[in-house]
Amino acid sequence: MAKEAEKTGPLCHYAVTSLAKNNFRVVTVTMYNPHVKDEEVRAFLGRYMDNVSSARYLRDSLGFWNGRRGFQALLRESLKSVDGYLHPPAMFSLGADRGTLYYARQPPFCRRCMAYGHILASCSAKKCRFCGSEEHEAKECDEPKACHGCGSKVHLWRDCPARHRSYASAAGGGAGDGGRKERTRADCTDGTGEKKAREEDGKKEEMRRMRREEGKSGKEEKEKKAEERKGAVKG
Template identity: 80%
Template sequence: MVLNPLTRSVPGIGLANTIRFAWKEKELEPLGRETFGRIILMGNLKLTVKDVFCFQGNSLEGAYDVALYTEEKHDDILRRARAVGGERPMSHYEITILAKNNFRVVTINIYNPYVKDEEVRAFLGRCMDNVSSARHLKDSLGFWNGRRGIQALLREDPKGHGGYLHPPAMFSLGADRGTLFYARQPPFCRRCMAYGHIFASCSTRKCRFCGSEEHEARDCDKPK
């Protein structure tokens, strides 16, 4: 069984918790959808209907794309697929991991609701790739709560936390200040504006407004 990179029919941002099973035998007839589901998914991989978010055919790639509800289940199925990869009929399939480890859904909060989505996306684009359009998040009554949800990919950075470049958790767009957060976000220090620790354990004396190491933000007399 081969683990392949993404193929051309997958969005650049990837598909979360999704695995592709592509038929690779030219001389044999591929399994039908129901047979694949019964033998491969429920048989070899021990999946139940409650585990699978979506199971769909991809005629362009001659494959089935299986999306799982959780990242844990996705990783568990990959381990099982590797364990039985040399056995038929699993050995007739090439497996592609469609999920991207650097995919993040970023939640951004800016108090001024009139800041344009394009400005927020441009800010994220400085340190993230494949930045999506912004989705205005609403409360249970249907009112926009001021937060925006944006999907994007972290850029690889050998010197960054966890091997990725992370956008600052606190930032300013002109006179408007904002914050952002996402799943698996490293600890962020609001004193030195660096990832890896929090304010209480920071030993750096640095102003987040002008960058000076001579004073802190509360003593800064530079224009904000």
């Protein structure tokens, strides 16, 4: 009624705006690896959605976290989509970690071609979910793999700049590997790496020398005590 009377008085003097956001969604994400960081999931959702909020950990009736995280976001408009909005894939991977997501009014999703609009039982298209080609399937694809985080083909997920690096990873010289990469002299680009390496080698050598001296002194002490016992027995 407001839209019909928009051009007549007295509503013609006002701007009629709908406060409802049809593209607002509350996304529930489930990661099989619970140690995946919230920033990494948000970076993935940011490829398809706007204004992605921080994560909210969902708990069961007993108060335990069930592995699910809730995000609030706005869908982007897309003319090619089934309902006019761009939807993130319901099944995705962040490197070796797989996950799923769902939200209200989510269109049907096909697990074979990774497309919305139909399900696996009614899918008849032979389409690669990696490159989108209809000439081969995913197992036969030889195209360069794209980053799961930003979609770039220049790098993979382990080298993605959108991936959150921990302090241990940065200190260890690795790119998101949890600090498992050993820090070498070539990784020290601040000009002090060689000096620090020499100092660490000197400390290790000093510790080994002290242990050898302690071992020798302990052996000599044992021999001295053994001789004193022998002398006491003879006496």
